[in-house]
Amino acid sequence: xxxxxxxxxxxxxxxxxxxxxxxxxxxxxxxxxxxxxxxxxxxxxxxxxxxxxxxxxxxxxxxxxxxxxxxxxxxxxxxxxxxxxxxxxxxxxxxxxxxxxxxxxxxxxxxxxxxxxxxxxxxxxxxxxxxxxxxxxxxxxxxxxxxxxxxxxxxxxxxxxxxxxxxxxxxxxxxxxxxxxxxxxxxxxxxxxxxxxxxxxxxxxxxxxxxxxxxxxxxxxxxxxxxxxxxxxxxxxxxxxxxxxxxxxxxxxxxxxxxxxxxxxxxxxxxxxxxxxxxxxxxxxxxxxxxxxxxxxxxxx
Numbered sequence: 314x315x316x317x318x319x320x321x322x323x324x325x326x327x328x329x330x331x332x333x334x335x336x337x338x339x340x341x342x343x344x345x346x347x348x349x350x351x352x353x354x355x356x357x358x359x360x361x362x363x364x365x366x367x368x369x370x371x372x373x374x375x376x377x378x379x380x381x382x383x384x385x386x387x388x389x390x391x392x393x394x395x396x397x398x399x400x401x402x403x404x405x406x407x408x409x410x411x412x413x414x415x416x417x418x419x420x421x422x423x424x425x426x427x428x429x430x431x432x433x434x435x436x437x438x439x440x441x442x443x444x445x446x447x448x449x450x451x452x453x454x455x456x457x458x459x460x461x462x463x464x465x466x467x468x469x470x471x472x473x474x475x476x477x478x479x480x481x482x483x484x485x486x487x488x489x490x491x492x493x494x495x496x497x498x499x500x501x502x503x504x505x506x507x508x509x510x511x512x513x514x515x516x517x518x519x520x521x522x523x524x525x526x527x528x529x530x531x532x533x534x535x536x537x538x539x540x541x542x543x544x545x546x547x548x549x550x551x552x553x554x555x556x557x558x559x560x561x562x563x564x565x566x567x568x569x570x571x572x573x574x575x576x577x578x579x580x581x582x583x584x585x586x587x588x589x590x591x592x593x594x595x596x597x598x599x600x601x602x603x604x605x606x607x608x609x610x611x612x613x614x
Contacts, residue, residue, distance in 0.1 A: 330354065342415050349379045351412065389487070418517055419446065460512065461511060470517065486501075500557075
């Protein structure tokens, strides 16, 4: 059994490409990100989506070993990740580590080695994700007692992916552009019989929107303060996933997301009307939105 084995961090490492997708990143946080992984992988590639501070990103190359691929416009996280996957496949990497610009591993020495060891215990494991520590909300994901656990999905940032298995299902769904890209990828992998696991001994510091804690009577709810631009794609792509992967238990949480999001916007966020309209528009258009990977028919009106 996977979880009964005490894995020790290994000095040897599988051939791994790390792909960090950026768009106007916080430079100090990006450097922390790169430094947390550059000694653990074979190559770090920053795939930049038209950042206005690209020169500052490139200037970090004197402090850390990485390469930059500039796309000159915002192509979306899905397209950028597919570029990373294409490069990983072409250059014969075994693993692709996908990273957001605002994340970093707490342990900069052994995290990737520990994650890669998980793959050895079942041939159907396609993705291993870390336990999250949401840096801007002081929230840490619950860690189980076992070394790792099977889950419906893990977020894109910090996910260690088997390159061949991702290619076998057609890669990243670039039509999603941004948001729910990780949901779609994990659900399609599971549909093909693959496994997604979360390792409970590796922690990733991750920022979720502009998350803030608020006080409401005796409770302290949080709100992510995402932009209207992001909320549109959340609405559209979450609705698409709800329709396409209705058999996945975790998908039901997306319906709760919409209820929670609306309440938090109304109570705590600025530009309430603009954000609610964007979320509603995305959800409405998601009813008819489809992609080349869809297998469930759009219901008739």
